[in-house]
Amino acid sequence: MNTTTAPQVISPAQLLKHWQGHRALTRHVIEAFPEKDFFEFSIGGMRTFSKLTSELLSIAVPALKGIVNRAEKPYSEEETETLTTKAQYLQKWDEATEEINQYFKQIPIEDFEKTFNLFGQYEFPIIENIFYFIDNEIHHRGQGYVYLRALGIEPPFFWTRE
Amino acid sequence: MNTTTAPQVISPAQLLKHWQGHRALTRHVIEAFPEKDFFEFSIGGMRTFSKLTSELLSIAVPALKGIVNRAEKPYSEEETETLTTKAQYLQKWDEATEEINQYFKQIPIEDFEKTFNLFGQYEFPIIENIFYFIDNEIHHRGQGYVYLRALGIEPPFFWTRE
Numbered sequence: 001m002n003t004t005t006a007p008q009v010i011s012p013a014q015l016l017k018h019w020q021g022h023r024a025l026t027r028h029v030i031e032a033f034p035e036k037d038f039f040e041f042s043i044g045g046m047r048t049f050s051k052l053t054s055e056l057l058s059i060a061v062p063a064l065k066g067i068v069n070r071a072e073k074p075y076s077e078e079e080t081e082t083l084t085t086k087a088q089y090l091q092k093w094d095e096a097t098e099e100i101n102q103y104f105k106q107i108p109i110e111d112f113e114k115t116f117n118l119f120g121q122y123e124f125p126i127i128e129n130i131f132y133f134i135d136n137e138i139h140h141r142g143q144g145y146v147y148l149r150a151l152g153i154e155p156p157f158f159w160t161r162e
Numbered sequence: 163m164n165t166t167t168a169p170q171v172i173s174p175a176q177l178l179k180h181w182q183g184h185r186a187l188t189r190h191v192i193e194a195f196p197e198k199d200f201f202e203f204s205i206g207g208m209r210t211f212s213k214l215t216s217e218l219l220s221i222a223v224p225a226l227k228g229i230v231n232r233a234e235k236p237y238s239e240e241e242t243e244t245l246t247t248k249a250q251y252l253q254k255w256d257e258a259t260e261e262i263n264q265y266f267k268q269i270p271i272e273d274f275e276k277t278f279n280l281f282g283q284y285e286f287p288i289i290e291n292i293f294y295f296i297d298n299e300i301h302h303r304g305q306g307y308v309y310l311r312a313l314g315i316e317p318p319f320f321w322t323r324e
Contacts (some may be wrong), residue, residue: 006168007272010289015171018293043205044311100255110169131180133320138297139320142304149206158301159294 012024012112016104019096019134021161024054026137027093028156029144030086041147049147052140053089054080059133061096063118064103067129072120174274178266179294180263183323188218188299189255190318191306194246200248203309211309214302215251216242221295223258225280226265229291234282 010018030038030053040052045054058077066073083089112127122129148155172180192200201212209217220239228235230304245251257269282293310317 008170009174009177009271009274010170010293011170012171014289018290023295043308044314046308046311084284098192109171112171113169127176128180131172132297135300136287136320138300140308141302142307144303145206146208146305146308152206158298 009024010103012109013032015130016101018130019104019130020100021136022137022141023060023093023097023100024162025156025160026053026141027090028160029141029148030089032148032153033086033087033144033154033155034095034151034153037147037151038089041151043147043150046143047058047084049144050083050086052144053093054083057089057092060102061099061131064100064107065128066118067116067126068106070116071072072099074118075119075121114161173260174269175267177292178263181266181292182262184296184299184303185222185255185259185262186324187224187250187318187320187322188215188303188306190322191303192251192312193296193312194315194317194321195248195306196313197248199309199313201206202309203310205311208305211306212245212248215255216245217304218299219251219258221298223261223265225291225295226324227270228263228280229278229288230265232278234279237281237283239294257321 011136030049033041033049037049037081039048040058042048054077062073062079064066065071074146083092107126112130114123116126116129117122117123118129124132145155192211193212195203196303199211205208209255216239219242220237224235224237224241227233234258242251254261269288274292275287278288278291279285280291284294286294308318
């Protein structure tokens with residue numbers, strides 16, 4: 001793990017914990033959907049929450065692998081196309097949790113400011129790409145909250161992190 | 163401004179830019195609402211986007227003032243209660259933009275890890291409170307995207323940051 005004695009706004013370990021805390025909340029949101037609605041419900045022509053979850057799964061681990069290996073493999077949702085039940089999505093989510101822990105710890109602290117062309121398409125400092133993953137998850141999960149409310153289901157508290 | 167030569171995951175200046183980028187996007191979302199819908203439209207019994215915006219305004223500057231002055235003034239939406247038009251909300255938003263810039267720069271880098279009892283209620287490291295402001299804004303703005311879609315209005319691109 002990266003260590004430094006200089007004061008930090010946030011350490012790599014804290015940023016990983018922050019992200020995984022958000023992922024724990026997203027997992028609860030997936031769980032809160034009735035099976036059918038997870039795959040079928042949407043508002044205003046938007047994607048279903050299963051499709052949004054596919055996007056989140058197709059970013060997190062593949063993006064971190066790309067960053068660690070400096071491999072510019074294009075973005076693809078192919079790996080999530082075989083998922084047809086909520087249980088399968090949750091299993092994939094949990095596998096991703098472990099893989100994120102493994103890969104994230106391989107980013108040296110001095111690399112966060114370095115530029116990498118993620119998915120061969122998004123050329124930004126690595127820290128900006130990682131914030132984008134987290135922010136994009138919060139954004140889509142917020143949409144999931146509206147879907148749940150529209151379905152008459154109480155979503156988990158926003159501050160839930162485990 | 164805080165400076166350090168040690169490698170950083172993110173610097174205070176970058177974190178401020180990150181937040182203000184999100185605030186610029188939220189401003190576009192406010193602008194995208196028709197006047198009437200900003201104050202009246204909602205889904206599933208949730209708050210209107212004007213109410214959600216009141217929350218964001220009642221957190222950002224008051225929270226930063228609290229952090230900088232170590233003042234545990236309770237959370238209040240009182241200051242936003244006089245806002246009755248979108249134009250007034252946008253003006254308040256722009257005033258907050260300037261105040262956030264002023265106050266954020268007064269947080270020394272070594273303070274981000276220090277604990278503060280925000281609003282006399284949320285006792286966490288300052289960095290966790292600041293991430294909470296940003297994440298809460300992304301969360302509610304994501305809900306605003308669903309409102310706009312349900313109204314048949316195309317929201318701004320998620321990656322808009324100015």
